[in-house]
Amino acid sequence: MTNSGNNLWAVIMAGGGGTRLWPASRRNTPKQFLRLHGHSTLLEQTCERLEGLVSPERILIVTSSEHVAEAQRLLPKVSADNILGEPAARNTLPCVAWACAEIARRDPGSTQIVLPADHLIEPAEAFRDTLRAAVAFAECNAGALVTLGIRPTHPATGFGYLQTDKAIGDSLGQEVFPVERFVEKPDAAKAQEFLVGGKHYWNGGMFIWTTENLAKGLETHATETWNALDGASAQQVRLAYPSLESVSVDVGLMEKAGNIFMLPMGYMWSDIGSWSALEEVIPADDCGNHRSGSGPLIAKDAKGNITFSDKNHTIALLGVDNLVVVSTPDATLVCPKDKSQNVRAMVDLLKERAQDLL
Amino acid sequence: MTNSGNNLWAVIMAGGGGTRLWPASRRNTPKQFLRLHGHSTLLEQTCERLEGLVSPERILIVTSSEHVAEAQRLLPKVSADNILGEPAARNTLPCVAWACAEIARRDPGSTQIVLPADHLIEPAEAFRDTLRAAVAFAECNAGALVTLGIRPTHPATGFGYLQTDKAIGDSLGQEVFPVERFVEKPDAAKAQEFLVGGKHYWNGGMFIWTTENLAKGLETHATETWNALDGASAQQVRLAYPSLESVSVDVGLMEKAGNIFMLPMGYMWSDIGSWSALEEVIPADDCGNHRSGSGPLIAKDAKGNITFSDKNHTIALLGVDNLVVVSTPDATLVCPKDKSQNVRAMVDLLKERAQDLL
Numbered sequence: 001m002t003n004s005g006n007n008l009w010a011v012i013m014a015g016g017g018g019t020r021l022w023p024a025s026r027r028n029t030p031k032q033f034l035r036l037h038g039h040s041t042l043l044e045q046t047c048e049r050l051e052g053l054v055s056p057e058r059i060l061i062v063t064s065s066e067h068v069a070e071a072q073r074l075l076p077k078v079s080a081d082n083i084l085g086e087p088a089a090r091n092t093l094p095c096v097a098w099a100c101a102e103i104a105r106r107d108p109g110s111t112q113i114v115l116p117a118d119h120l121i122e123p124a125e126a127f128r129d130t131l132r133a134a135v136a137f138a139e140c141n142a143g144a145l146v147t148l149g150i151r152p153t154h155p156a157t158g159f160g161y162l163q164t165d166k167a168i169g170d171s172l173g174q175e176v177f178p179v180e181r182f183v184e185k186p187d188a189a190k191a192q193e194f195l196v197g198g199k200h201y202w203n204g205g206m207f208i209w210t211t212e213n214l215a216k217g218l219e220t221h222a223t224e225t226w227n228a229l230d231g232a233s234a235q236q237v238r239l240a241y242p243s244l245e246s247v248s249v250d251v252g253l254m255e256k257a258g259n260i261f262m263l264p265m266g267y268m269w270s271d272i273g274s275w276s277a278l279e280e281v282i283p284a285d286d287c288g289n290h291r292s293g294s295g296p297l298i299a300k301d302a303k304g305n306i307t308f309s310d311k312n313h314t315i316a317l318l319g320v321d322n323l324v325v326v327s328t329p330d331a332t333l334v335c336p337k338d339k340s341q342n343v344r345a346m347v348d349l350l351k352e353r354a355q356d357l358l
Numbered sequence: 359m360t361n362s363g364n365n366l367w368a369v370i371m372a373g374g375g376g377t378r379l380w381p382a383s384r385r386n387t388p389k390q391f392l393r394l395h396g397h398s399t400l401l402e403q404t405c406e407r408l409e410g411l412v413s414p415e416r417i418l419i420v421t422s423s424e425h426v427a428e429a430q431r432l433l434p435k436v437s438a439d440n441i442l443g444e445p446a447a448r449n450t451l452p453c454v455a456w457a458c459a460e461i462a463r464r465d466p467g468s469t470q471i472v473l474p475a476d477h478l479i480e481p482a483e484a485f486r487d488t489l490r491a492a493v494a495f496a497e498c499n500a501g502a503l504v505t506l507g508i509r510p511t512h513p514a515t516g517f518g519y520l521q522t523d524k525a526i527g528d529s530l531g532q533e534v535f536p537v538e539r540f541v542e543k544p545d546a547a548k549a550q551e552f553l554v555g556g557k558h559y560w561n562g563g564m565f566i567w568t569t570e571n572l573a574k575g576l577e578t579h580a581t582e583t584w585n586a587l588d589g590a591s592a593q594q595v596r597l598a599y600p601s602l603e604s605v606s607v608d609v610g611l612m613e614k615a616g617n618i619f620m621l622p623m624g625y626m627w628s629d630i631g632s633w634s635a636l637e638e639v640i641p642a643d644d645c646g647n648h649r650s651g652s653g654p655l656i657a658k659d660a661k662g663n664i665t666f667s668d669k670n671h672t673i674a675l676l677g678v679d680n681l682v683v684v685s686t687p688d689a690t691l692v693c694p695k696d697k698s699q700n701v702r703a704m705v706d707l708l709k710e711r712a713q714d715l716l
Contacts (some may be wrong), residue, residue, distance in 0.1 A: 023674065298707055300700075309690070314715055316381065318693035318704050323678070327690045332667070334683050334692055335676035342658075346676050349656055357672055 006139055006210065007110040010054040011099040013205075014043050014063035014071060014117035015086055019347045019358065020274055023331035024293070024308055027358050032063075032117035033070060036272065036292045036308070037282055043117045044074050049124045053131060054113065060102060061117070062086060062095045088242040092205065093252035094225055098237060100214050101229040111135055112214065114207040114249075120281050122268045130174060134208040134263045137171035141261070145217060145254065146208040147179065149201025149262040150269045155191035158273050158341075160184055160203040160250065162262050171263070177201075179260035182250055201264060204271065207249065221256040222247075275324040275340040278306050289317070295327070306337060331357050364497055364568065365468040368412040369457040371563075372401050372421035372429060372475035373444055377705045377716065378632055381689035382651070382666055385716050390421075390475035391428060394630065394650050394666070395640055401475045402432050407482045411489060412471065418460060419475070420444060420453045446600040450563065451610035452583055456595060458572050459587040469493055470572065472565040472607075478639050480626045488532060492566035492621045495529035499619070503575060503612065504566040505537065507559025507620040508627045513549035516631050516699075518542055518561040518608065520620050529621070535559075537618035540608055559622060562629065565607065579614040580605075633682040633698040636664050647675070653685070664695060689715050 017030045025031045032043040040048065047059060056077035063071050065085030072083055084098060096114055103110055113131055121127045130148060138146045149162045164177035182203065186194060194200035209217075218226040228240040245252070254260055270281050282290045288303035295309030302317035309315050309327040317325065324340045326333040335343070350357050375388045383389045390401040398406065405417060414435035421429050423443030430441055442456060454472055461468055471489055479485045488506060496504045507520045522535035540561065544552060552558035567575075576584040586598040603610070612618055628639050640648045646661035653667030660675035667673050667685040675683065682698045684691040693701070708715050 296712065298704065298711060300704055300707060312688060314689045314712060316689060316691045316704050316708075318691065318700060319697040320681070320692055320694060323692065325690065325692050327685065329687075330670060331672045331674060332683065332685045332690055333674045333676065334678055334681065336678060339677040342676060346656070346658055346674055349658060350674075353656060354654065354672060 007058060007107050008054050008135060009058040009060065009103050009107065009110050009112045009211070010047075010050050011096065011103075011112055011114045012043065012046055012059060012061045012117045013092055013095050013114065014061050014067070015089055015092075015095055016116070016118055017064065017089065018118075020341075020343055021272065021326075022343050022347050022350075023328045023333050023357065024326055028066070030067075030118070031272065033067070033074075035294060035310075036278065037120060039294060041074055042120065042272075043071065046115055046117045046119070047075060047078070049121060049127055050113070050131075051124075053128050057082070058107075058110075060084060060099045062099055063117075064089065086241060087238050090241065090244045090246040092249045093222055093247045094229070094241065094244040096207070096214070096249050096253075097218050097222060097225050098229050098241075100211060100218060101226075101232065103211050104215055105231070108211060110211045111139055112207075112209055112211055114209075116205050116271070118272065119204065120268070120270045120272060121265075122281075126267045127265070129172070130263055130265055131208065133170075133172040133174035133176075137176055137261065137263070138208045138210055138213070140171075141259075143213055143216070143259045144209070144261050145213060145257055145259060146261050146263065147254065148204055148206040148208075148265050149177070149179075150204050150265050152191075152195050152200065152202055155188060155195045156202065157185055157188055157191050159271075161186065161194055161200040162203050164199050164201065164262055168261070174263055177262045177264070179254075179262045182255045201262060202269075203250065204265070204269060205249070217253055217257050222252050225252075273341070274343065275306055275308070275326065275335075276337045278308075279337065282306075304337065306340075365416060365465050366412050366493060367416045367418065367461050367465065367468050367470045367569070368405075368408050369454065369461075369470055369472045370401065370404055370417060370419045370475045371450055371453050371472065372419050372425070373447055373450075373453055374474070374476055375422065375447060376476075378699075378701055379630065379684075380701050380705050380708075381686045381691050381715065382684055386424070388425075388476070389630065391425070391432075393652060393668075394636065395478060397652060399432055400478065400630075401429065404473055404475050404477070405433060405436070407479060407485055408471070408489075409482075411486050415440070416465075416468075418442060418457050420457050421475075422447065444599060445596050448599065448602045448604040450607045451580055451605045452587070452599065452602040454565075454572070454607050454611075455576050455580060455583050456587050456599075458569060458576060459584075459590065461569050462573055463589070466569060468569045469497055470565075470567055470569055472567075474563050474629070476630065477562065478626070478628045478630060479623075484625045485623070487530075488621055488623055489566065491528075491530040491532035491534075495534055495619065495621070496566045496568055496571070498529075499617075501571055501574075501617045502567070502619050503571060503615055503617060504619050504621065505612065506562055506564040506566075506623050507535070507537075508562050508623050510549075510553050510558065510560055513546060513553045514560065515543055515546055515549050517629075519544065519552055519558040520561050522557050522559065522620055526619070532621055535620045535622070537612075537620045540613045559620060560627075561608065562623070562627060563607070575611055575615050580610050583610075631699070632701065633664055633666070633684065633693075634695045636666075637662075637695065640664075662695065664698075
């Protein structure tokens with residue numbers, strides 16, 4: 001296998017609007033625009049992670065039309081032409097298809113890396129190695145659609161899984177597995193089986209493919225969407241987009257296509273699905289607390305807590321353990337770490353009682 | 359006993375600078391300037407409680423010179439002449455002596471009520487009844503210095519106590535007790551004895567006396583301080599004040615004087631010595647939480663918590679019980695209710711690490 005030398009593009013899917021990290025994440029400030037770890041946003045970090053691999057003029061950002069300006073502000077090296085503003089949220093398949101149509105128009109012989117904008121991955125160098133191997137594999141295997149799998153570290157029930165078989169070989173020294181099946185979020189028993197069995201990987205929604213292969217796949221398995229976007233003008237996209245089928249890449253393309261391959265990621269990855277996920281991502285400080293955001297934390301007789309605030313706001317913890325404490329200018333959340341996945345329930349209460357805080 | 363009809367004055371001691379309610383209370387915003395319960399500050403509520411009993415032109419506020427402007431802003435009915443700005447904090451005796459010298463100059467035949475600015479007392483009508491009885495007693499009993507005692511509701515170790523004997527009679531239908539002894543903060547066993555014995559009352563630092571009796575008492579027992587302030591010009595006070603002995607009224611006057619009498623308060627009184635004190639003062643909401651300040655509280659599976667925030671800041675509690683959660687623009691405190699008296703320890707940490715938050 002050799003790298004054919006296609007131009008390499010990246011598509012950053014930044015259209016998410018989740019509320020699982022409320023009150024930090026809001027309708028107007030979804031997770032990818034938060035500074036959770038370090039001084040830049042997850043979106044910026046997603047681009048920084050590609051440095052040396054994909055140059056900024058070949059990075060496309062797909063985000064909500066409301067967030068185009070913010071994305072431009074954060075990413076001055078990415079030209080305005082490369083930031084696509086979705087007129088409506090239609091899940092990931094239309095997003096990937098629109099970006100593919102755009103890249104096909106500009107650089108049909110290219111290869112693409114498609115990444116969510118709101119993940120934390122470390123170390124970046126290891127991730128780039130995996131991507132390089134995946135790119136090489138995608139370019140050398142006609143028709144291959146490549147995805148990345150995360151080796152499970154615990155029996156997670158919050159992710160879909162990729163079911164694999166024996167490795168079919170390697171690419172640039174990294175093993176490549178055929179994907180036999182996409183598995184929906186399992187129950188706890190099933191997740192435990194998956195963990196022990198060793199044939200299942202977390203599906204992180206990251207893809208590598210040549211533009212040509214992806215276009216073919218979309219044409220075959222997502223024909224209507226592809227036809228609406230392929231060769232369409234900006235205005236045609238704007239008009240067509242809201243009527244496109246809202247479906248994920250997994251369901252709308254990958255589960256239907258054959259020739260799916262997976263490269264494993266054996267290092268830190270998190271989609272930060274809840275505040276408690278930050279515990280695995282952010283090292284504990286001297287007092288054993290995990291400080292997200294850039295705000296100071298002062299703790300006395302307090303450990304195992306996860307905090308978030310901005311640099312002008314201090315969180316002071318006295319005699320409390322294993323809490324999530326999140327401070328924003330107009331709302332504070334306090335909940336036990338092991339209940340942080342229930343923040344959705346709090347958000348549901350807000351829908352009834354305090355819409356302005358969503 | 360009959361009311362002699364002296365003009366009645368009130369002296370509001372608003373010089374405290376405590377940090378026990380940090381992060382709401384700060385050097386620049388001590389407790390008396392906080393809106394803890396209802397829409398006005400404790401200082402305003404202290405004045406409002408006297409409505410119908412003392413007219414605003416006879417209310418003197420003694421506060422730190424730095425807080426004079428804020429006191430004027432809050433109390434537009436009190437003239438600027440009636441707000442005395444202490445050039446230095448010297449505990450309560452110099453404060454009471456200065457106010458006495460001022461009242462003696464303006465209205466020597468008057469009677470005074472001296473009250474801390476940072477207590478919560480309800481109902482106001484019952485309190486005014488006690489004050490009326492205390493005033494009548496002080497005016498009809500030559501040489502009497504009168505104080506109010508709070509009937510203990512639990513074996514508190516955080517207060518000084520007044521030790522009494524049998525009631526000597528009544529004033530306007532309220533029993534009057536001789537004070538035999540001022541007792542320093544007791545240990546838990548002693549406090550339990552006091553509670554059971556029925557002869558001890560909490561010392562709330564509230565006093566009623568004629569200006570003439572107080573002046574005599576000060577001249578006798580706090581001679582140096584009195585001589586420095588009696589008849590002094592504003593500039594003389596400013597120069598002398600910082601060198602006055604820093605001592606409380608209890609220690610510098612009451613413990614030395616005879617002829618001390620006490621009227622009991624049998625209703626809600628709190629000096630709000632810690633966040634947890636608000637639990638007894640602020641009724642629980644439907645979810646069983648105690649909301650201080652004017653900020654909204656949204657609770658799910660959360661009860662017995664005490665919260666404080668201002669009206670533009672929502673506190674959201676999910677699955678936590680018996681916490682204190684205080685949000686201010688630059689700092690948030692989270693601690694268990696039963697540890698809230700340790701906020702001082704947090705403040706000590708701040709002295710080392712974040713002076714600007716004090």
